[in-house]
Amino acid sequence: MKKLLDDPAEAVTDALQGLAAAHPDLLTVHHEPTYVQRAGGTPPGHVGVVSGGGSGHEPLHTGFVGSGMLDAAVPGAVFTSPTADQVAAALKAADGGAGVLAIVKNYTGDVLNFETAVELAQLDGVEVASVLVNDDVAVEDSMYTAGRRGVAGTLFVEKVAGAAAARGDSLEAVAGLARRAVGRVRTMGVALSACTVPHVGRPSFDLPDDEVEIGIGIHGEPGRHRIPAGGARDIATRLVDAVLDDLAPAGGEQVLLFVNGMGGTPLSELYGTYARAREVVEARGVRVVRSLVGSYVTSLEMQGASVTVAVLDDELTALWDAPVRTPALTW
Amino acid sequence: MKKLLDDPAEAVTDALQGLAAAHPDLLTVHHEPTYVQRAGGTPPGHVGVVSGGGSGHEPLHTGFVGSGMLDAAVPGAVFTSPTADQVAAALKAADGGAGVLAIVKNYTGDVLNFETAVELAQLDGVEVASVLVNDDVAVEDSMYTAGRRGVAGTLFVEKVAGAAAARGDSLEAVAGLARRAVGRVRTMGVALSACTVPHVGRPSFDLPDDEVEIGIGIHGEPGRHRIPAGGARDIATRLVDAVLDDLAPAGGEQVLLFVNGMGGTPLSELYGTYARAREVVEARGVRVVRSLVGSYVTSLEMQGASVTVAVLDDELTALWDAPVRTPALTW
Amino acid sequence: MVTALDADWAVRWVRCAAADVRTHRDELTELDRLIGDGDHGVNLDRGFTAVVARLDGPDGTRLATVGQVLQLVATTLMSTVGGAAGPLYGTAFLHASRVTDRPVLDAAGVLALVEAAGEGIASRGHAVPGNKTMVDAWHAAVEAAGPVVTAGDALAVLRAAADGAAAGALATIPMTATKGRASYLGERSAGTQDPGACSTALVLAAAVEAAQAADAS
């Protein structure tokens, strides 16, 4: 394992130090407990939007702190949910008097720690609503699993909620829009290589040279099954089909198509995959009206990608288009 | 080799198809010969700013086409300079009546093809000025080399030139500012792993697990020497020292510090490296007033990073801060 | 025969557990790498290291009851471990501390401790035996310890619980996970021991170790 790191135990702290130093206009980093807050705090009277989870998915979530998206983000250790007291501190800090929305990716660790944190913040008089993101169609949502994971679709939910909060919506309204976003976004991913967690020092799974993992999450966990390594067209077709089979669009819908890199995939491959994915989406009678291509919800240096489709309506489109200024997403 | 590609010979075209489909508001892609042009073309009366080079460095250059940066970009095959007729077509297309600035990275292939292209465009009555970017301090600029390479500092030159053109500067003024930018920007890079050119199918060099290449370029070429793999602090110190020794700041200068990923490096490692690099820069009495952290000038999926320092003055700072709207850089 | 276990035992337990977690950190992490996300050993090691640091600090000097020790463990794990294991182990020790707030535990007290811990985890994680989680180990511990309590030997109860946990952890190997990250793997999760069940067995074995040290002294 070779990485641009010093002590693996300090890797998260070191990265946060750099984030704070590079973006003093956008955010500040708090310590003991650790969380990242928007510079200047939540505007008074606005709903605070908070998310968090294990590190290793950068820019998610810390890179989305700023105006128009997250008011605070809580990074845990690599691939490890933050602790409840970290999350509680961020929830309290992000309260601008109109309450706070907690956006939680559906993992046992995140759910348990956010649950406790919400109770702690509420004890301190902060009004908190939660929304659970579970966009990963690779996992069957059945009694035999912990339920679908929250993956790249989280970006869409955070953007929509942040924009709703920025225009002054109430906590109930922001939470409602975030839930609407969750209901309309689906993702499926593929890994060409595993990633190496710094303190583990070896790849998170072993993958032969001629196979890819279909249905991976974003924690270096293996996927649902392996298939022979096909080309971009083959993979894009599998991912889009899985996503659209689940969304079951009637046809004629307008969608956001988001091709996300897992961290180690060149941008050119993501654009090539986007081209293939778009062909498949449009062949099913769905219109792509918004696009995002890049490495936004990653698994360290994993090679691979995910395809996310979000079904838009006029309001969600307007919220997606609304101005945003964060280290990783700006328009 | 596993990549999200279909036919390696079509990889550049496939990525361009995706780029065009994802950003119709920002750019269009022309074929036969291939170049990328800003949507709507160069505003009449404005200087056109054009760059190009081999593919595999995305988002450089095609991802910087839009308003406030490049009016056209010319992608060659992977790591292969585009042909002269491609470049000539882009130069002609980017002429808004006020002439065109060609920004050329200093590689024999780029220089030769741009030279011919400039002659061809001038034959067609287009006024063209050229500026050669050679920011890589890893290469000694002596009679024993082809001269210093153009690497990540190219982004700074393109941003400055694009902003100058956008405010209506003359060709002479835009070229002068671009040359001033070239004179004040220096870069040094490190590779932790090699990259694999799609049609080659094997890594561009072989690097033992406990060594890193110092002084790499952006074409998967080996560096000047190998050193035992140290941590982020060790590497950042070496890179910053090489850059600042060359720039020889008197102290008190205001600089842009740009930590660039080579394609396969997680963003968190880039921020950690930025934190270390900034400490070293500031310990030498130089003030970091602008920052950029991300994978902007890449070598496919290579793991590694480069550190770029640009010495700012009021005008260069204003041009850096000026609005830009491109697929990869927007503010 | 050890009829009673006190706060000193609890402190020794926690120190033993911390040492054992450190020793087996990479094994736990490897199990989690195979069917989870490869951090379980590191998570617990970070937490127990923090616990020992607090025991060595001013907080460690005022611990008069078993419950006080366990409460310190609970709050420290909750604020340092993160992940699923943090709140789960935290809740286990918190619930256990509530039924052990006295200077000395007898055999029935030990059983109550193990029961409260196991129930805490099950209620927090909504898991039942057979889901291939640490609940399988805790459940087996309680089942094994129950019948032994009438003999009145606190160490024997503890030993039965630890042996039960070890057996319960091994029994997770063939299971297909239906809770936690391993459930994402579906049938591919079968064949590997659940990391949380394995750490549970470690932690309960450390309790026995600590009690044996008392017995010998």
Next chain:
Amino acid sequence: MVTALDADWAVRWVRCAAADVRTHRDELTELDRLIGDGDHGVNLDRGFTAVVARLDGPDGTRLATVGQVLQLVATTLMSTVGGAAGPLYGTAFLHASRVTDRPVLDAAGVLALVEAAGEGIASRGHAVPGNKTMVDAWHAAVEAAGPVVTAGDALAVLRAAADGAAAGALATIPMTATKGRASYLGERSAGTQDPGACSTALVLAAAVEAAQAADAS
């Protein structure tokens, strides 16, 4: 003895060169991987494939002089190869076409062809012998071919040029590059043959092959 080479020979030359470049594509690319950026074989293969496609198309039917064939090669390489090799080989064939615009070349004409090509490359790339570039092969070709021309055998001149190029290419192995990408490696460039010099030797050997086919027929 072959006293004259015509446009048909030039067409055969180009086809032979294309086939040989294809056959040795991966070797050329591997040399370039070692001291450059690993694309030389692919670049030339793309270019010569395009040349053959044009020869097979309508453009290929109206070629009456050697110069016309070489001009088609020049413009096609310039617009399809890219990199350093595109303009360099393009200029070589362009300059060569200017001195060969007649139906048949004698021994002196062959020498003029090789000289013009070599000079074209040297002037375009500002390289001199010893820089470890294709100039080393072209220069050695000209040096070897010059003395043979008085005998009047066009094939012998070509053969001397090709043998010279091969020797010149081998001579680049110990050199430290001071032009092109390999110069970035400094002394680490020594020990590997220059890819462009190697392809030069291939291309000139193809010219001999094509002339021998004429001789036999």
